[in-house]
Amino acid sequence: MKKFKRTFSTILLGSMAFVLAACGSSDTTTDGNSGSAASEPEATEQVKIIRAGIGLNDEHPQFKGLLKFAELVEERTEGAIVVEAYHSGQLGDDRSMMEALQLGTQEVTVPSTAPIANFISEFSVFDFPFLFPSSEVADAVLDGEVGQKFLGKLENQNLVGLAYWENGFRDLTNSKRAVASMEDFKGLAVRTMENELHLEAFRALGANPTPMAFTELFTALQQGTVDGQENPVATIYLQAFHEVQGHVSNTHHIYSPFVFLMSKTFFDGLTAEHQEIVSEAAYEAGLYQRQLNREANAQYLENLIEEGMTFTEITPEARAEMVEAIQPVLDKYAERIGAELVQEVYDAIEAAKQ
Ligand code: TK8
Numbered sequence: 001m002k003k004f005k006r007t008f009s010t011i012l013l014g015s016m017a018f019v020l021a022a023c024g025s026s027d028t029t030t031d032g033n034s035g036s037a038a039s040e041p042e043a044t045e046q047v048k049i050i051r052a053g054i055g056l057n058d059e060h061p062q063f064k065g066l067l068k069f070a071e072l073v074e075e076r077t078e079g080a081i082v083v084e085a086y087h088s089g090q091l092g093d094d095r096s097m098m099e100a101l102q103l104g105t106q107e108v109t110v111p112s113t114a115p116i117a118n119f120i121s122e123f124s125v126f127d128f129p130f131l132f133p134s135s136e137v138a139d140a141v142l143d144g145e146v147g148q149k150f151l152g153k154l155e156n157q158n159l160v161g162l163a164y165w166e167n168g169f170r171d172l173t174n175s176k177r178a179v180a181s182m183e184d185f186k187g188l189a190v191r192t193m194e195n196e197l198h199l200e201a202f203r204a205l206g207a208n209p210t211p212m213a214f215t216e217l218f219t220a221l222q223q224g225t226v227d228g229q230e231n232p233v234a235t236i237y238l239q240a241f242h243e244v245q246g247h248v249s250n251t252h253h254i255y256s257p258f259v260f261l262m263s264k265t266f267f268d269g270l271t272a273e274h275q276e277i278v279s280e281a282a283y284e285a286g287l288y289q290r291q292l293n294r295e296a297n298a299q300y301l302e303n304l305i306e307e308g309m310t311f312t313e314i315t316p317e318a319r320a321e322m323v324e325a326i327q328p329v330l331d332k333y334a335e336r337i338g339a340e341l342v343q344e345v346y347d348a349i350e351a352a353k354q
């Protein structure tokens with residue numbers, strides 16, 4: 001499997017930088033990210049390399065968004081910055097890739113907000129079940145003042161949040177039975193993301209949740225270590241979960257944003273012009289990714305049914321029962337995050353619904 005995709009300019013520049021470096025001092029590195037050029041009269045313009053990793057595979061809109069980011073950055077910096085895009089967890093899982101950004105051994109990753117909450121607890125608010133009524137409202141809140149306020153909280157973790165992308169509304173799949181209401185959750189061993197709120201919410205529904213990195217999920221489903229998982233339809237189909245799961249329900253229990261994260265050390269080392277270019281590219285690639293993601297999430301439920309999965313519709317009454325059962329968990333986390341900040345999010349949602 002191709003490790004990552006590089007554009008022609010990347011390869012050409014890479015070799016040019018290599019030739020220049022070979023003519024220059026021995027301790028000049030080609031990636032411009034480390035090492036220090038000897039005091040040459042005019043130091044060559046070192047190509048900076050962004051190592052960008054995600055957990056989903058190369059068919060997913062998240063990776064297509066990453067390739068769009070790479071294209072925009074390489075074009076607008078005229079090759080001064082190039083992007084190596086890695087998929088399928090080749091650089092690690094969400095948590096380990098975020099740690100790599102903090103250490104400066106990787107420059108970009110795009111996790112869901114759920115694992116981010118382990119670094120900054122306030123991010124849990126975006127994983128409140130049934131918080132966002134639609135992706136349009138989510139866009140307005142996340143791209144607006146409140147969403148940007150949360151991105152600012154990343155800086156003291158040596159992370160820069162450049163944009164929100166979209167994972168989407170999460171649906172439950174499992175290998176045991178059709179899930180139509182809370183009754184059917186009882187005892188179901190469900191893999192959740194590594195996030196305390198997700199665990200407590202699924203316990204409140206009567207399930208038996210297990211936190212697990214996404215990179216281990218397919219094998220765990222295949223071996224029956226867990227009965228089920230929950231992800232947007234695009235992920236369920238493109239990661240071939242239909243091969244190991246027989247049932248899918250449109251629980252739509254959480255809208256998951258992705259956050260485009262960059263190492264703050266790397267970002268701070270860029271010129272003001274390049275900081276603006278990578279910021280704009282992350283945002284524009286995010287608009288493109290959201291569009292592809294919505295098309296995929298609208299299209300692939302049909303494919304899952306064609307592949308033999310049994311689809312169960314969750315009725316408004318059944319969903320209301322789930323909302324009621326989970327409410328005590330939300331009350332607990334609202335207090336933990338800070339009632340004022342949570343209210344700001346609720347107010348922004350109400351304003352966006354007008
Ligand atoms: C992929 C994950 C995935 C997420 C999960 O790295 O862990 O279930 O929804 O998209 O970030």
